[in-house]
Amino acid sequence: MTSPIGRSLRTYFAPGRAPALDAFHRRFLGEGELGFDIGAHVGDRVASFRRLGARAVAVEPQPRLARLLRLLFGQDAGVARVAALVGEREGEAVLRLNRANPTVATASEDFIAAADGAPGWEGQRWDAALTLPVTTLDALIAGHGRPEFVKIDVEGYEAAALAGLSSAPRGLSFEFTTIQRNVALACLDRLAALGYRHFNACLGEGMQFAHPAPIAAEAMAGWITVLPAEANSGDVYASLEPARLRD
DSSP, X not given: OOOHHHHHHHHHTOTTHHHHHHHHHTTTOOXXXXXXXXXXXXXXXXXXXXXXXXXXXXXXXXXXXXXXXXXXXXXXXXEEEEOSEEOSSSEEEEEEEOTTOGGGOBSOHHHHHHHTTOTTOTTOXXXXXXXXXXXXXXXXXXXXXXXXXXXXXXXXXXXXXXXXXXXXXXXXXXXXXXXXHHHHHHHHHHHHHHTOOEEEEEETTOOSOSSSSOBOHHHHHHHHHHSOGGGOEEEEEEESSGGGGOO
């Protein structure tokens, strides 16, 4: 039987995916620049950043995935690995593990409650827990430098992660789900407060923007609010340079 991490590796490193991922990330990162991957999972985004010649900070709290990242990138001086959660302030928090589906480990009890009984989330069980260190985006910037792009995918903990950021990188993305639209709206409010005015989004694992041109935070909030539940999830992208948010 294939392990859950093995399934993730087959999915995220599927043949033909890398060129599309690189083409998409090229709008946000270039040679010598720095990208943060918050919730790095099996490292497909980190690998893409490196293929573009960018340096990467890979943040992944799950011990088995942190070990995998060490195997994949431990000899790469262009990748810094951080085994921690990212939240509003430094300290500790409990990470709830789904051992059958490590893609949905979360530090948000509200996320688990929202998934309970929701269509598309049937059978998900968070069956283990670990108390782990928490860092912040500001602390990561202080330790590793200012990134040009930050990707955040932390299963309902996105607003907490953004609360620990006090200045705007050139570009940033966060995952949203239709079971927790309120978290997405809180993230949009935070990004607007940081100075972002231009947004776009991709649904699922697609790498095509949903809107032909960037839209304002209020319009993005309205779009997320009326998405059908079966849309399930996606990523919102924000940039200080609107040209980066056009296909």
